[in-house]
Amino acid sequence: MWTINVPYVPTPLEVIREMLKVAELKPGETLLDPGCGDGRVLVIAAKEFGARAIGIEIRRDLLEKAIKNIIENEVEDRVLIIQGSFYEIRFPPVDVVFLYLLTSVNERLRPKMEKELKPGTRVVSHDFEVTGWTPLKVLQVKNSGRSHRVYYYILEKSLER
Numbered sequence: 001m002w003t004i005n006v007p008y009v010p011t012p013l014e015v016i017r018e019m020l021k022v023a024e025l026k027p028g029e030t031l032l033d034p035g036c037g038d039g040r041v042l043v044i045a046a047k048e049f050g051a052r053a054i055g056i057e058i059r060r061d062l063l064e065k066a067i068k069n070i071i072e073n074e075v076e077d078r079v080l081i082i083q084g085s086f087y088e089i090r091f092p093p094v095d096v097v098f099l100y101l102l103t104s105v106n107e108r109l110r111p112k113m114e115k116e117l118k119p120g121t122r123v124v125s126h127d128f129e130v131t132g133w134t135p136l137k138v139l140q141v142k143n144s145g146r147s148h149r150v151y152y153y154i155l156e157k158s159l160e161r
């Protein structure tokens, strides 16, 4: 049985853009969004940053929205979405991971990320830190009167104490 323990709350588009700038996502690089919702992060990564993007989403309704979003934005050639649970799907070797989950979920995913992602992978997390890792940067991004916290990690460097 798949576990859904993170509600769907989309990241505002401007916050996504700031987060991908912090992560220095470059053309030709690959981004992973575990829990990709309506695919907005994947679309921005592909359309505005020239990257490839992979999403994992458990909810079929959101997966269908994401597919629609990807087709409407004509980025089908650069985006892949997998339906399933991010706890069970092996993470592919990517350059940047985008997280908008919960601290408890990040904590549960941390050993998996350490095992499956390559050294040097950049990780940006919206609002929730990855406990046990040291962020290289913590920023506040203001959007529509709300302040969003962004944590930035680089896999090997954040493991060093």
Ligand SMILES: C[S@@+](CC[C@H](N)C(=O)[O-])C[C@H]1O[C@@H](n2cnc3c(N)ncnc32)[C@H](O)[C@@H]1O
Pocket (backbone or CB within 6 Å): 002, 003, 004, 005, 006, 007, 008, 009, 010, 011, 033, 034, 035, 036, 037, 038, 040, 041, 056, 057, 058, 059, 062, 084, 085, 086, 087, 099, 100, 101
């Ligand atoms: C807070 S939303 C973030 C959506 C998107 N990443 C964004 O920032 O706009 C978290 C997403 O994770 C999905 N999710 C929750 N548990 C999951 C699981 N075990 N495997 C895959 N996706 C999951 C939810 O359905 C939801 O779409």
